[in-house]
Amino acid sequence: MHYFTSLHHAPKILTIYSSLQKLEITNRYFLLQLRKKLELFWDFLCMLPNRRPASEKVRSLPGSMSSIRVDRTWMYKRLVPSRTTVTSEFIEGVRGFIEFALMQPDFVSNGSIRCPCSKCKNSSGFLEPHDIRSHLYKHGFMPNYHQWESHGESFVPISRPQPSTNRSDDIGSNRTPINPYRTMVLDAAGPSFNLDSDVFDMDVDEEEPPNQNAQEFFDMLKAAEEPLFDGCRTHSPLSAVCRLLNIKSESNMSDNCYNQILLFLKELLPEDAKLPADYYRTKQMVAKLGLGYEKIDVCQTGCILYYKDNKDRRDCPKCGKPRYKPKRRRSGRQKDVPYKVLRYFPITPRLQRLYMSTKTAEHMTWHWKYRREPGVMSHPSDGEAWKKFDQCHPNFASEPRNIRLGLAADGFSPYGNMAHPYSCWPVIITPYNLPPEMCMTSPYMFLSLLIPGPKSPGNNIDIYLEPLIDELKQLWVDGVETYDSHKKQNFQMRAALMWTINDFPAYGMLSGWSTHGLLACPCCMGKSKAFYLKHGRKGSFFDCHRKFLPMGHPFRWDRKSFLRGRVENSTPPHRLSGEEVWNKVCTLPKVCDHHASSKLPGFGDQHNWTKQSIFWELPYWSTNIIRHNLDVMHIEKNVFDNIFNTIMDVTDKTKDNLNSRRDVQNCCNRSELELLVLILFFETQYCSLLRFH
Template identity: 45%
Template sequence: MDNTDRSWMYRRLENGFLSSEFCVGVETFVSFALSHPECLLDGKLRCPCNRKKCRNKCFEEAETVKFHLGRYGFVPNYYCWQFHGDQYVPPMFPNFNMEAPSSSTCFVNRSTQQEFIDPIQSDQYFCNTEHGNTYFDDTNQNETNEFAEENPHTDSGNDDPQSPNSPVKSLYEMIKSAEKEIWDGNPHGHSLLSVLARLLKMKQEHNMSERNYNDMCQLMSELCPSDNSVPESFYATKKLIKDLGLPVEKIDVCQNNCMIYWGEDDSLTECKICQHPRYRRSRRRSTNRKTQTPYKKMYYFPITQRLQRLYASTATASHMRWHKEHHFDGETMTHPSDSPAWRHFDAMHPSFASEIRNVRLGMSTDGFQPFGQSGQQYSSWPVIVTPYNLPPWMCMKEEYMFLTVIVPGPHNPKDKLDVFLQPLIAELQSLWCSGVQTYDMHSKQNFNLRVALLWTISDFPAYAMLSGWSTAGKQACPHCMSDSNAFTLPCSGKTSWFDNHRKFLPEDHPLRRNRVMFIRGRRVLDPAPIVKQGDELLNELEEYGFRPSYEVDSETINKEIASYVQCGWRRRSILWELPYWSTNLIRHNLDVMHVEKNVFDNVFNTERPTSFIRLA
């Protein structure tokens, strides 16, 4: 068969039966895939059929792949077999991007797939199709990348300046037009963009109504010369701001936090778990979704466009390389890029590390009461991500902490936090597997931007919500897990972890044999527990059968499993859906404030003499 003509892939049926040409082609495809072991996982290959659960996401046996291809056909526009070791790009299809491909990666422009795929749903390998490119996933730990070893700081295969891609070009044009003076010769030099920013800030700070805002805009327009460009209303302001390309998604939520009406569940009118209605009752009984009021809704702010802005601006584009270009003396850690966890991630995913402009994120969440302690009891949970590519004096600034999810109250979401993280995880999967075409203002180059989440940062109760491990009871310690020596106090019935720390001392330490200063008559000879790796934890969760909290009947099933196996797991965290999460050396961190205040202060105040205690 001529390997340059793969049109047979989409001529599956002939007179209602599988065509002989298609069957021969499938055999050729499977043989080709099996000849590239770097793309296999335990002898299995990615299934490229058009079945929703496959589509190059899951690994199957060769015979199963043949059966799926015969039943469902190939996924649309998969002429380049990049997930199966193919470096060939057929010249007969004009939609392929032939501009300077990397020697180790096959990029395919898939702008024609918009009619097939929804870019916001959790389809890892077919998203961001408007400007995105498919990309070989490097989750295989045995992957080797000679190109990355020879050129660890390479930006792209072509150093010639390139023009910005169409989204960035339209952004530049919009900003340029908005920076024109509000009228020629105004004494303060105000532009349309600066006026809009000031007006929106005033509306937010003074809690202005839309009617008040519209009246103020009309008054400003009457006071200015006739050729002014002051917006006429709040609606006109929103239309201008929308062109900045920083959208916000309002997603309806079940009143009991069971599910969000998003993705495949967007058209439902009642909760699929508790059957609670989605909308409030109205007298008009309208079926128009725009006029109906949901019981609860969340806000999601996509991060892709904001990360692209960091490279589109000259103020930040050059700083996004700092994590790789700064000097590390080998002793003092001044940035997360100096940590062993960062270097371990680079070693596990060399193709991701070979592009220094790929972004690494940290995620943090905590609850707060917007109405204060004396007002209405309402707990809201914002989720914030921070890019660690920036130097430490920038990445910890407020303007570089991206608010992504606002979890509505009034109650603590607890184990239901994963329900609200679904859009964020789907976007992170897309940015890892496919990436997004981005323009680097510093090098004047277009490149494929990929993103990885390194870890989370939270306090101890929020750690349980993010990880799925319970922080209450005798197995609360996520380090000791089932090897904890906690005990119950006889009088109060509370759990105590006193004298659990001596096992972490060196084996010949004298305090291990001390029978007086700790629990009387007790020596500690047991070694410190071994910390389990991510793969071991994931296998343990799969063996027990824990489910994510957003699945139907997951709450009942998880409770039964937890009571039966007597372990600290309560559910399977949604973070395990990230293909690289199990390879992270550190997945969760406790924030510094709680470590300093709750641990150090209590130990120090207990140990120091009472004569030094300051009286209030």
Template identity: 40%
Template sequence: MSNRDWMYERRITDDNFLHPKFHSHFMSFLDFAFANQNDIERNIVNGKEVLKVRCPCSKCNNIRYKKRSSVAVDIMSNGFMPEYYIWFAHGESFQVSSQHVGQSSNSVDYGCGEYNGYNQMIMDSMYQNHVPNPPESTSSEPQDINPTVRAFYRMLEDVNDPLWDRCRKYTKLQVATRFLNWKSDSNVPNSTYNKVLPIFKDMLPDGEKLPANFYETKKLLKPIALPKEKIHACKNHCMLFYKEDSGLEHCRVCGEYRYKNSQRKVPNLVLTYMLVGVRLQRLFYSKEMAKRMTWHSDHQSEQGKMVHPSDGQAWEHFDATFPDFAQETRNVRLGLCTDGFNPNSSSSTPHSCYPVFITVYNLPHWLALKDSYVKLALVILGKKSPKQNLDVFLQPLIEELKMLFHSSIETYDAYRRNNFQMRVVLLWTISDFPAYAMLSGRSTHGILACLYCIDQSGSFQLNYGSKPCWFDCHRKHLPIKHSFRKDVNNFWANKKETVVRLILNPSGDEIWEQVHYLPTVYEGVPFRPKNEKPPGFGVTHN
């Protein structure tokens, strides 16, 4: 590709003439572009056929079709778009980089330049029509883009017009997203936003396409917005008014009215649920991300070292248990994490916000935990924490995850250029100890707080204050010949530890056998003064 350095070298001489070297190569490019019949747009104007190709100047970025003279003027004025060494939008064959898929790279490996987010997807939508099937493809021939993905790519191109004619730096999409990010990060009210945008519009040249207010900004981005659901919930966290219960006006557990008042019908509590499946599909619409979604399988593991969860025993155990799932390396492995906080800085105005996040572990470790790739699945807002009723709010997420595991959804892979049936599994949850109790339904308080030893931990309550204590409860886990077992000075006085305690790793079925007969701890109306607890609670089980 070194023979195309002329594309980014000097175009104009000191005498304001076109440089001879650039002119010669540039004419060759135009001849090549208009010789490829598959990439030409034909229009009939005044009875004559007009041929157009995508303009690769730094302003049009291969998005607009233009005739030969217009492409020539644009290139001479604006230069080529960055890193367009491979003319894939003009019929040239594509050479895939031999760089290993597991290696880190900050730029796209396909000569498309450093495009991010939706801009990268716009380039990918053109890539689908001009690049032959990569070697890693699982099918012998490229498949057609399914109608849903094609419509999405088309909507991206529609909202990606330049902010004004001959604007080189910003498109409508870029400006709209940057303004919304500013509004969110700075907590700008709608009224202020609506006053600021007209000022910017007045500063821009004639023909600008900047949205005039907040409503127009949202309207511009609506076609490419990700779906979400607003689900009403009981104010006492008993149930969701969801699916078969969506028509109820009173909670079927506590009888509380669904709305704040009967006239306006404003709900007491609203759960915001962002559908997971569609968000995971979008990752495969970008060819760079689609390539990295199999990193967990493609990277080379070093014996004895764990650099990614895919090198661990849990991952290997799941693959051995569900080989049909593991056979398709593009199937998605997720983790779930949550914690609550008070968005108000003062405790005098109590409010609870519980976000639930999904992390994608298919990605390499340097990307998986970046905020751009951590998906927000649920937002639980209210005056008080959901506590032990967190599972009520997790219902729509769990239902979708079960569907995505047992069934599948057709997804288009922009890198391999084929459709596949994507399945999803939730491998584990990550949380602090209090949130662990909320997620699992098992209390983490009292002398049975240890999740492994339970009633065999040896914990006890202090005589004064009754706080649980685990002093000297750990020596039983040491090797039988460890010196600490015979230490009679630094632990319990004059006590040697002879008990050998192995940490058990019970299966899900074994745990279910232990707890299936236990009723729900807080059964009936939540938060009532006297909650009846089953026999043995806090003594033999939690």
């Protein structure tokens, strides 16, 4: 790349590459690497001020391009509503897009262009126009590709279509251009960030100025509109840095190469250009855009976290296994590599950013403003558990901006079923202050923990939850100063965890009551009437539900439809309050105090407790009516699968087998379902064999 010392040779770069393609070069790797270097250098040249190639004049030609740039809503209106056909508007727009892209010789390679579909995303090389067309018809455009910079359009802010009541003023009107990098900063603040009302004018008298964290974010928002140097209209320092980082990532550029390119750009740009000096300062510049996370080392067997008092230890105090993997020989500079790493995403800054947007901040008090009349439930705030919590903690309930949270956890295999089994457990936190249409939607579900595999954490999940529980305790006791952009004032935000959401196996891991065996039911507990099937050799909860019926219900006296000859006279089990459950578990050891695999005395006979759950460390946990919820989706799916497989007689999945028919004969009074053994047939066959011999 050092041969290109004169900028007037820049338009010939791709011509050089196309000429090299015509040569008989057998080293394909060399050709691909050369193309990457040429394209990389071309992107840098396009960033320079007033050094645009002459071919960019084509971009202002009248015709299809001018009509497309007025309104590009067609790009994301691909399909006809309620149908699978492509709209005629989208077909016409794709045709104009391909025509425009082919008119830019510097972005065309042998009649091929990059594919901007949602699958290729301009990173899968060059494709023929007919392939581009089929990809766009099938997958649509990649998100937020309003500026066609990878197909020859100059990088200037364009007008994204806005709803208007006067359609005659759409063409030729002076619209306010939208800076995509300003939008990126707004996106980092969270969903529903208002482009106009969220920009604070510090000259206007406000009730309170933003706190330090909020002010740093608003400063970055203003930096997104600051020019890179005096007279620059195409880039800000933030946009230039983000563009360079994107090129570094796509080209697999080393840090040293990135630093050298920054020095070269500083020589080309004016002296007042606001570019960082190196890669380290570049990362510092964009660090506030995202929300960071912490890496916490874990013992190989999940005994402890190297956290707090164990932070500096190099081996596990319980099992004695080392913290780090052994280093290779003669590698003194090699860093210590831990066996397991827990990734913890603090939830406090995420909750604070909900109040940085005036739109989201306004909705955070919806649960307090729009309570429904008694007997109607459209939101968790209308439920008994929410109201009981408010009665027990009036100080917390007096501030409607305090946040109620829910926790969801489940395991999944990130590598699919074809790879080696690996169970990874994400822990997600979601706020319930928002209205029903926003509550528990994807933008408002925050990943707080990523528990590593390869095996399920089991009862040791409490060890991984320790950083999150510590943060929840701090949010309850002390809170954190937060700036409310809707009311323009700072307040002390507090948060409380209302309940968890999980499937039945995860219920046992989080609550401490094992969901295996005859005492698996967390409602019946020790009063369960489950029994083992003699032939199926499994626990059965058949006929355990009649005790929940009213005392005079006729099903209680039915001796034929349920267990043979059984009449149900027992009453439903007493529903334990939080204080009563705490009295049962307060003497149980925590996971940190004993090995997770050791069973407590009386386990399986008198109780199914395995531990004292870490959630009992929360000061308010015993006042929650509902502490753990079951995910209905898992239950519905499992029940439906079993019924469907049995009715359709799916091989190896049906529950109607030989052992189940034999158990029906022992337990029920249903002769039509009993197994018939043809003894006479076997005796006849045996006698005929004796005569033959």
